[in-house]
Amino acid sequence: MLDGLLRTLPISLEQGFAYGIVALGIVISFRILAFPDLTVDGSFALGGAVVARLIMEGVSPVYGIFLATVAGFLAGCCTGLLNTRLKINSLLAGILMMTVLYSVNLRIMGRSNIQLLTVDTFITPLENLDINRFVPIIAFFAAVAFGIKILTDLFFKTQIGFAMRATGDNEQMIRTLGVNTDSMTVLGLGMSNAFVALSGAMVAQDQGFADIGMGIGMIVAGLASIIIGETLIGKQTVARKTLAALAGSVAYKWIIAVGLRLGLAPTDLKLATGVMVILALGIPALKKEKEEKLHLRGV
Amino acid sequence: MVRLEHIKKVFNKNTVNEKIAIDGINLDIPEGQFVTVIGSNGAGKTTLLNLVAGTYGPDEGDILLDGECVTHLPEHQRARYYGRIFQNPLMGTAASMSIEENLAMADLRGKPRGLKWGVNKSRRGFYRESLKLLDLGLENRMKQNVSLLSGGQRQSLTLLMATLSVPKLLLLDEHTAALDPKTAQKVIQLTDQLVKEYRLTTIMVTHNMQQAIQYGDRMIMLHEGKICYDVQGEEKQALTVAEVVDRFGATLTDEALLCQAPTTGGTGC
Numbered sequence A: 001m002l003d004g005l006l007r008t009l010p011i012s013l014e015q016g017f018a019y020g021i022v023a024l025g026i027v028i029s030f031r032i033l034a035f036p037d038l039t040v041d042g043s044f045a046l047g048g049a050v051v052a053r054l055i056m057e058g059v060s061p062v063y064g065i066f067l068a069t070v071a072g073f074l075a076g077c078c079t080g081l082l083n084t085r086l087k088i089n090s091l092l093a094g095i096l097m098m099t100v101l102y103s104v105n106l107r108i109m110g111r112s113n114i115q116l117l118t119v120d121t122f123i124t125p126l127e128n129l130d131i132n133r134f135v136p137i138i139a140f141f142a143a144v145a146f147g148i149k150i151l152t153d154l155f156f157k158t159q160i161g162f163a164m165r166a167t168g169d170n171e172q173m174i175r176t177l178g179v180n181t182d183s184m185t186v187l188g189l190g191m192s193n194a195f196v197a198l199s200g201a202m203v204a205q206d207q208g209f210a211d212i213g214m215g216i217g218m219i220v221a222g223l224a225s226i227i228i229g230e231t232l233i234g235k236q237t238v239a240r241k242t243l244a245a246l247a248g249s250v251a252y253k254w255i256i257a258v259g260l261r262l263g264l265a266p267t268d269l270k271l272a273t274g275v276m277v278i279l280a281l282g283i284p285a286l287k288k289e290k291e292e293k294l295h296l297r298g299v
Numbered sequence B: 001m002v003r004l005e006h007i008k009k010v011f012n013k014n015t016v017n018e019k020i021a022i023d024g025i026n027l028d029i030p031e032g033q034f035v036t037v038i039g040s041n042g043a044g045k046t047t048l049l050n051l052v053a054g055t056y057g058p059d060e061g062d063i064l065l066d067g068e069c070v071t072h073l074p075e076h077q078r079a080r081y082y083g084r085i086f087q088n089p090l091m092g093t094a095a096s097m098s099i100e101e102n103l104a105m106a107d108l109r110g111k112p113r114g115l116k117w118g119v120n121k122s123r124r125g126f127y128r129e130s131l132k133l134l135d136l137g138l139e140n141r142m143k144q145n146v147s148l149l150s151g152g153q154r155q156s157l158t159l160l161m162a163t164l165s166v167p168k169l170l171l172l173d174e175h176t177a178a179l180d181p182k183t184a185q186k187v188i189q190l191t192d193q194l195v196k197e198y199r200l201t202t203i204m205v206t207h208n209m210q211q212a213i214q215y216g217d218r219m220i221m222l223h224e225g226k227i228c229y230d231v232q233g234e235e236k237q238a239l240t241v242a243e244v245v246d247r248f249g250a251t252l253t254d255e256a257l258l259c260q261a262p263t264t265g266g267t268g269c
């Protein structure tokens, strides 16, 4: 058992930080803006699709990652505009965008799957180092994840950051103070999905392929990570919420990895994740504790 | 300062639930006037404030603030004109943010926001001094989340936030109704003090007729979306609760208003 825990640690750290950036994005939409954004499944694959196509076209991987991030930002803004301009229910706006992105991603890739194993990606130089593959890769993903976490924390201490937090907390109040809450929602969802697409772009290179289905279940996995993280770290401040997202993501990947080692079928992964989230959200209600309701707007 | 021209507001238009909440109101409030508004439940008081604030637009008529037509200006663009306190004490503050952060947001009311630090350190002293005015000890809890405060404390904080960056117009919606009598008394006195100090044009909705008579330069009574009584100057100074009840008892079905009739001059029931 202990052996299993140790053996699965490196891969859990690698994936935990890589996917932790998705969890950071979901913190912005679900936790800060209180907007249940389901675009994530689509924008994660969008990030992978954009970067894979660009790399095949000969664009440098780093520039490809940048453009993938921009694409994610735009996708998030679209969801925001559907909700704020066309007054489409927040859940539905995300589902619509997710569905639209499925076709968009297929168009971008031209097929449902692009292999990246034979071409140079940002991973290649890391793998060519003369040390255990995990060391530079974990260090890289950890650095990116914590870098983004810190930037996010700082952003939410600025005037605009305050306005965005207040938009999720008390929309009426901050509008009375002169903030266009629609713009805040659009901007926040843009940022959120930019993070998600960035993660998708890096994960595609790390795993060696981009696939049309790579985003399926991402939102639930991200929520599971956040819930686990918040149990471990708490959620009193923005800095804690973002730290919880990263720690929770590593913990989640670790739980899954150990589960797989113990015989969990890979095909049952999403079932297990779903059950995890259901339990986490449902147990307080069953225990008749003070209902800790997920405060969400527009649902 | 505030001018309403033939304002009409209908909810659920063309349905069985159609409700004419404001029915052709004309109102002109000169700069610096303190107007109190009374009326029974559902008379349209909150709707009137929402229309002035821009929470929603009128079906008919025009609204002018400071000479500018703002009828079609969205709420967030009107914010530079007014500070506002809601009927619900939880509505004026962001619970998940600290007292200091809430004050800093109010400090920027109607101003452009950028990537500067949300809490300007040099303003902290000013926030502390302002909080001392409330005399609730909040100046020592500036880093605490607003969710830890009581409703009364939150409403007092909202009053401070509404006047922190001095507005041209102050909109108050029964802002003391949810408070215990002692806190309510303090908040109303502080309101009066701030209004006088900054010579704020003020619209204060209240259910307490004693308050409506005692404070302000002018009193308006709303009934079914219309202004049914408008009194100011010496006539208002001389007004008593009993008098108003005598005249309007029939339209004032509201217990909160009526139960004060026997105790003319009393502060509550």
Ligand SMILES: Nc1ncnc2c1ncn2[C@@H]1O[C@H](COP(=O)(O)OP(=O)(O)OP(=O)(O)O)[C@@H](O)[C@H]1O
Pocket (backbone or CB within 6 Å): B011, B012, B019, B020, B021, B039, B040, B041, B042, B043, B044, B045, B046, B047, B048, B087
């Ligand atoms: N958003 C809305 N949708 C439908 N009807 C509304 C809406 N807001 C107010 N009304 C109706 O308009 C009328 C006036 O409501 P308003 O809230 O202005 O009353 P009020 O004078 O503030 O009453 P109270 O003293 O109870 O606060 C009421 O009949 C109310 O039911």
Ligand SMILES: [Mg+2]
Pocket (backbone or CB within 6 Å): B045, B046, B047, B087, B173
């Ligand atoms: Mg009201």
